[in-house]
Amino acid sequence: MKIVAVEAIPFAVPYRKPLRFASGEVHSADHVLVRVHAEDGVVGVAEAPPRPYTYGETQASIRAVVDTVFAPEIVGLSVFERERIHAVLDRTIGNPTAKAAIDMAVWDVIGRRLGVGVSELLGGYTDRMRVSHMVGFAPDDVMVAEAQRMRDEHGVTTFKVKVGRRPVALDTGACRALREALGPDVELYVDGNRGWTASEAARALDEMADLGLTLSEELMPADQVLGRRWLTARTTVPTVADESATRPGEVTRELLDGAATMISIKTARTGFTGSQRVLHLCEGLGTEVVMGNQVDGQLGTACTVAFGAAHRHTSARAGELSNYLDMSDDLLTEPLRISGGELRVPGGPGIGVDVDPDKLAHYRTDT
Structure with missing residues (x-):
């Protein structure tokens, strides 16, 4: 064919x-x-x-x-x-x-x-994943309201909080506000998008030591090699490599250098084939993974949940599967729906979704 x-x-x-x-x-x-x-x-x-x-x-x-x-x-x-x-x-x-x-x-x-569904072809471990929602920069009350809405409307209880601002107190205060409003049973973790230095990241993690953060992702740039090793060695919060570990070679480097203890897998940047290679490497090295999000639309999210649900290792944690809700519309004929804090793998053959030709005609920018 x-x-x-x-x-x-x-x-x-x-x-x-x-x-x-x-x-x-x-x-x-x-x-x-x-x-x-x-x-x-x-x-x-x-x-x-x-x-x-x-x-x-x-x-x-x-x-x-x-x-x-x-x-x-x-x-x-x-x-x-x-x-x-x-x-x-x-x-x-x-x-x-x-x-x-x-x-x-x-x-x-x-x-x-x-x-056959791609998720079945890849591994077929389960038909759904728990959902993690990303909370972006905003005033504390706005961030809290968004998280509460996601919990109340969709049952989501895992939140990835964007950090990396200066002064550090902007973000430590936001995380504290989220913890106080959401209570101890909600999972919180942070993603710095390379925004801090090693010393700023260390200070922030110290200030948030009582908040029960489960992960810290890319708090500082990948080329600050010694700083990343130092930060990872001094904290008990698992360190996730994301932008710094997009290929198997980079994954190996980050893990063996001691710059990270976990890996974010994003199908948007490694597809299904490359993501499997990263996953199998992590399994061989005994490293946990999390399914990340590239601020994907519903089609990209369908790919993420198809891959994440296909494997035991990737389905163990909540995947970042909800940010398509920030879009005012989408291209699919049937929208994805998060219920009870979970997203199911679409049931059709292949990725399981279809593009609406009328919506594509409306939103495409080359005509």
């Missing part, structure tokens, strides 16, 4: 409110829909979310590399020749979300053609 065409379609869906964190601010989901067409008419889809301040990709660069570099080389290959497809993709440095979207769209074709 050969690939006959690959499309990269830009679209933009406004957020209900700006999303703010230490590495940037976004007002709309300026993403790219990647479609892989097979010769029998089956079409696989995936979503590429650019994060220029994190990975250097833009909507324009994703379209360009897919249209002019990747598509000409993989058209004519079978969707089952996934190692040959990755040999083509890996010749190009960087461009993680463009590569990931092609990989996931290929898996979607395979699942649709076989009439």
Whole structure:
């Protein structure tokens, strides 16, 4: 079953409110829909979310590399020749979300053609995941109100709190307000998006030592090598490598260097194939993982829950699966729904979701 065409379609869906964190601010989901067409008419889809301040990709660069570099080389290959497809993709440095979207769209074709869900093909461990919700920068009362709404409306009891501001007290105060309002039974962890120095991060963790934080993610830049080792060694809060560990080699470096004790896996940047490689490496090294979020839309979230639920190791913790709720609309024919703090894997073949052509026509930006 050969690939006959690959499309990269830009679209933009406004957020209900700006999303703010230490590495940037976004007002709309300026993403790219990647479609892989097979010769029998089956079409696989995936979503590429650019994060220029994190990975250097833009909507324009994703379209360009897919249209002019990747598509000409993989058209004519079978969707089952996934190692040959990755040999083509890996010749190009960087461009993680463009590569990931092609990989996931290929898996979607395979699942649709076989009439089987991708989550089953990947492992089929369970059919759902617990949900973690990201709370971004805002006044304390606004952050608390958002978390309470997610708990009351969707049953979510795990929250990832964005930190990394200066002065440090802005974020330690926000975390304390969340703990006091939500009580001891809610899980809180923090993500700094590389916003602090080692000393600032150490001070913040000391100030929050009584809050029962379960994880701390990317509190400082990856190139502060000695500072990261020092911080990880002095704290009892597990340290999660995210942007610093996007490939198996980086995962190995972060873990063996003592710069991290856990790894965030994001299908938006490693697809299904690369995410499995990262997962298996972590399993071999005895390291916990968490399913992260690239501020994905519903299509990207469907990919995350499909992968996370497929494996015992990734389904053990709540996955970051709710931030599509910040978007004012989406592209899918049937929206994802979080209930009782859980998100189920969509039940159809492939990734299990379909793109609404009318919505795509409305939100695409190339026509």
